[in-house]
């Protein structure tokens with residue numbers, strides 16, 4: 001048995017009311033569901049957005065970071081490469097310098113060697129030329145006095161500063177024409193006759209090694225240097241006489257092709 005209302009409302013009216021209530025419930029449920037879905041979606045979206053934001057941030061950070069790292073890495077690599085290149089360039093430069101130095105040294109050595117060879121060749125040629133000459137200097141000592149006027153008198157020869165006992169040799173081929181001691185003048189003296197009116201005279205010897213009449217050749221040792229006669233210390237006084245007249249001995253030897261220096 002129902003209430004009077006229900007009873008009254010039974011039939012089409014009650015059915016309509018139930019349907020309306022059901023519709024309201026369903027609409028409410030749907031609305032609630034939709035709302036919840038919306039909320040959920042919004043929440044998810046926010047979260048997703050947040051995550052996305054975070055992810056973007058991370059990605060950006062990573063990208064930026066790795067980018068920076070890459071850039072700095074590249075910089076470091078570039079710097080290292082540059083440094084290495086500098087080192088290589090410096091090493092190359094050093095090698096080039098060393099090679100250039102070596103090359104210059106080698107060239108200098110070659111030039112020096114060539115110069116030495118040329119000098120040796122020139123010296124050999126000069127020696128050969130002098131050997132071929134009929135005349136030579138009677139000593140290789142330093143010239144201390146030349147032919148000419150001294151204190152109003154003629155110094156008739158060339159003086160060579162000698163050490164006591166040094167070899168004195170014949171200026172050319174010839175015959176010993178006189179040996180002896182001349183007091184106050186030449187001291188121990190040797191004369192050589194070369195023919196053609198040419199004579200040479202050697203004074204102040206400490207010892208005479210030849211005799212009159214001896215044949216001598218250019219360069220033969222005829223006496224030892226000393227300071228006998230009028231002499232202030234050991235020396236050779238050397239004269240050339242042409243037909244008995246004293247001439248400038250050094251100049252005359254030069255005229256024969258010698259180069260006394």
Ligand SMILES: [Zn+2]
Pocket residue numbers: 145155157158159236237238
């Ligand atoms: Zn003299």
